[in-house]
Structure formats: structure tokens, C-alpha cells
Amino acid sequence: MAFIELEGVEKTFTVRRKRGRFTRTKDEVRAVEGLTFGVERGEMVGYIGPNGAGKSTTVKMLTGILTPSAGRLRVAGVDPQKERVRLAQRIGVVFGQRTTLWWDLPLRDSFTLVRRIYRIPQDRFEENLGRCVDQLELGPLLDTPVRQLSLGQRMRGDITAALLHDPEVLYLDEPTIGLDILSKATVRRFLAEVNARGTTVLLTTHDLQDIEQLCRRVMVIDHGRVVYDGGLEGLQGSDGAERTLVVDLAGPSPAIDVDGARVVRREGDGERQWLAFPAGRSAAPLVAAVAERYPLVDLSVREPDIEDVIARLYRGVPAQAT
Template identity: 75%
Template sequence: MADHTRPSDHAYLSDHTRPTDPARPADHAGDRAPAPGAPAPRAPAVSGAPAVSGASAADDAFICLEGVEKVFDVRRRTGLLRREKHQVRAVDTLSFTVRRGEVVGYIGPNGAGKSTTIKMLTGILTPSGGRLRVAGIDPARERARLARRIGVVFGQRTTLWWDLPLVDSYRLIRRMYRIPDDTYRANLDRCVELLELADLLDVPVRQLSLGQRMRGDIAAALLHDPDVLYLDEPTIGLDVVSKARVRRFLRDLNTRRGTTVLLTTHDLTDIEQLCHRVMVIDHGRLMYDGPLAGLHESGASERTLVVDLEREMPPIDTGGAARVVRTEGPRQWLAFPAGRSAAPLVARIAADYPLVDLSVREPDIEAVIAEMYAGRPTARPAS
């Protein structure tokens, strides 16, 4: 087995996944994981908003960033043998908090600073400035201790041993984290059932499909009962069935166990189905932080009222309350601001026109995000 598990042979020990691999078990009692049957206290998740009435200040700032910055030195070629050093500000005075038990979508275009933020939260990268805490722990200073509180899944890298059966990877993770047998068995059984892994446990990881491997990675990240789960593109490249399984499992995980989830993804269906709060980042700055519904108003998007009339008629006149964007026989499409109620508009049309049927279509979230990106500010160079 030693030949199969050398650290140099596997991507799971790259900088993307080291935080979930505490290579040096804690030597101090204060760093040890909670004893079985005594997990870290969690606020119960509530459908819609996991916040708990009367929650402590610690819960309100379970993940806390205050003015966090990350600057990289990049060398660019300026001649045949000459290179100049430039600084790139990947994260720019970023501040936010995440409460215990929240499921938060963290989205933005490529290069916005999402993955850099996750790497600082897991201790892979050290911030260039500002203050960062996860469960009261400084990730850069106490990586091994933090590793017992977090789970990490990077969609394009695996934490599993490539040549070993899936179950052997789980056994090795149990040894690394010193997970008690009863806790390990209970968590493994739950993940196997909900992620439908029973038929895959004896299959070498290299023979798994992308969707199967992703489900295996998510299970691996949860065997040690983390308080926080970071998901970086967890459904990338997955088919519709695999995506549905992963989303269903994550909803169950948050509802039953109150696990805090920070999700970065380009698949906005993940955000719509899993998250009640969304943060939009661009050029390392926070552009929006609030409920998913508020994105429509922030992006100045429009809802669409589809009106079916008894017969074909000229474009409907609403006195400026809406604009007709399309007509097709007796059917007309009218656009109006997403933040405005449709009731007055519907009442006016019903009073003035021979109405047969109507429906209201909400704005496409992808169009809202694209509109926000289109108006984004120019990147600020590092000082």
C-alpha cells in the first residue's frame, strides 16, 4: 500500500487540498477533535434563514473577514531577457461574515477572487492584509487545528487516492483524522446512503466517472464531521442526474446537521436551489451581499408579463408602467421593473383590454448576474 499512497504521487496533497489533510496530528489536548458524542455545538438550521433567534455574537461571525487583501507578485516579460515584477490584487479589502448554519453562494466571473478567498479561509494562502477568522481560528497560523473543523471540495481536484478503491481512501482519511470508529461508521453509512455510493466502494478511484468521483470527494470531506464545508465548483462537468444527487445531499446536510456551507459555482442553478444568501465578488471586491431575490433589484432587471388577449390588437398601452417587447398574434410580452408589484399593471390591463389569460415570468438570474458584470468597475492596481 505504501507505493500507492506516497504524497508525491497524488494531487490531493497539492496546495488545493492540504487544509483537509492534517499531516501532523495535534500533540496538545486543546487541538484534539471533540470526543464522540460531544460535537461542537451548532445552531439548528431553519428553512429559509438558518439564523437563530438570540444567537451569540460568536455565531453571527462564525466566518469573519475584515478588510482582507491578497496581493500576488507576477513577473512579466518585457524583452528577450528582461522581466518586470508587477503586483496583482486578487482580493481587495474584502469584509463579510457568515453565521453558523448558513448556506451562502459566493459567485463572480473568472479571476474575481473566489478561489483565492477559499484558499485563505482554509489556510492555504496567507492574507496580505486584514483579519480573518473561522470558528475563532486564524487559518494561516493554525492550519492543523482548523482542518478538524472544515471540509473542502475542489471540483477540479480530488482528495482521493487514485489507485485505491474508494473505501480504502476513506479508511486512510479516518486514520489521518483519528476519527472514532462509531463516528466514522455512522458518517460513512449516511454518506453512502444519501450519495448512492454503495456500488462504488470497492472500485478504484481512477475507474470512477467524474460525477461518481465528485460524490466520493464530498463524502471524504464530511467523514470527520466538519462544522464548515467549502465547495469550489462542486458540480462542474456533472450530468443532470449527478447534479441533482449532490444538491439533494447538500440540502439534507444543512437541514439535518446545520453544517455551514460556502459555495462557489458558475452553475447558477446551484445557487437558486441551495442558497438563500448570495455574495457577488468582482476584481476582489464585494459587489452584492444579500438575499437571492434582491439580486434582481440590484441588477436593475425586469420581470415579464405575458398577456393573452381575445384577439390580435395593437401594443398594449400601460401609460409608461411597462413596455411591450414582443407581440405574436393575440399574445403580448410586457417588461416592467423586477422590484415593482405586478398587481396594478394586471388590474389596468384587465380593465382596458379583453383579457383571456396572463402569467408573470421572473428574470433569469444568469441575465441579472451578466448585467452586474457588464457594469463592474475597473480593476484597481495594487499599491
């Protein structure tokens, strides 16, 4: 049995809509439809999709906030809806646009309240807090009221609060949203270390650099269904995806003409050219052909832009899971 397990999970909401002056109708909106997947203990999985795809609904069902309309769902062998209190001791949750900290209290006091809520032993609390404060650079902020923190500082505080009780699984919903480059780097580095210590992580995000830097496995969800589940390499190499060979030549040149690739961009008088070729093909024959026929100075291979690949999935172009 997987550590996190969903089998045929569905979630339907009833929405009341106004029709005319005095009439209202009820419409059913299916947020999640036939969702089936498993996550093994210790995995870090990227769970991505467009707005309204069902990502947040899935996380809320996994935490027990929402009850599935159909299907079976287990986290560490526990039914989240039937045993919410028991499960709460084993999970941590961070919603990027909603804080779990106390707005008017200093950050330090929020952490103390978390300790009391989860009944964390003092020595364990001090050890976990010290590690988080050190790695997330929160020391100078501990006596600052939460309302005075920047978004990046508050996010680091929320992640700390979610980890103080040593959860076995951590759900992250947009943990880097709105953060500057340095804050994102700090958060990503810390999350990688948390996962390396054995914590299972399910990460939903619109920032694909989060996925590239943290996750070996990616699930893409659209209209409540998983449309891709596999490695990042498989997503990059999906049907229609292209790699790019960037070629620097010794002098001006017309468009490079070699089999299996096409020039998509030229710079200057052709001294630098970009050649697109199928992501599933080896670059070696193409490199050899260019080197044989043109005065080559340098070259590099660029992987497919994941945003473009995922956009193709949203438009209904199939990808093959690894």
C-alpha cells in the same frame, strides 16, 4: 463575532514578466482587495463572481492554504494560517476540478484512508459513511477504482470524503461543474440536508441554479471586492432588473399598450405577449390593467434572470443589498 470573519483582507501576488530578451520585471497582481464580510454559523452563502474575481483565492485563505497579504481573518475563532492542523479538523473542502480521492484505489479504500487521517472513531465513521452512501447513491461504486468513476460519481465521492469527520464548515468550489442534470439534483438535495443539520456552507459556483435552489444569501465579488451582499430577492430586484408578465389572450391582438410596461416579444398574431416591467414594482396594477382592456385567458409572472442581473453588476451597474 461571526463564525467566519474577514476584515480588510488583501492578497497580492508577485508575477514575473519577460520584457525583451534579457529583462524580466516584477508586477503585483491584487487578487483580493479590502475584503470584509462575516458568515454566521449554520448559514449557506453563495459566493459568486467571474473568473479571476478572487473567489478561489478567498477559499484558499480561509483554509490556510494561502496567507493574506493584509487584514484579519478568522474561522471559528481560529487563525487559519497559524493553526492549520487544528482548523483542518473543523472544515471540509471540495474543489470541483481537483479530487482528494486516491486515483488507483477503490472508492471504499479512499474513505478508509480519510478515516485514518482524521482519526475518526469507527462508529462515527460508519454512521457518516452510511448516510452519505445512501443519500448520494454510492453503494454500487464503493469497490470501483476512482479513476474509473465518471465526473459526477467522483464528485459525490469527494463530497462524502469532505464530510466524514463532521466538519463545522464546508467550502464548496464548483461542486456541480460538468455534472448531468440528475447528478446535480442529487448533489443539491444532499447539500441542503447537510446545511439543515447545522453545517455552515460557503458555495462558489458558476451555475446559478445552485444559488437559486440552495442559498438565501448571495455575495457577488468582482476584482477582489464584494459588490453585492444580500438576499437573492434583493439581487433580483436590483436597479435596472426587470420582471416579465407573460399574457395569453383569447385571440389575435396588437401589442398590448398599458402604462408601466413594454412589450418585448409577441408570438403568432399576438395571442401570447411578453411584457417587461421594473422588478421593484408590484405586478398587481399591471395585471389589473391588462385584464380590464384585453380578452385575457391566462398569465404568469417570471422573475428576473439572475445571470442578466449579475452581468449588469460586472459591467458596473450598481445593485442594492438587502
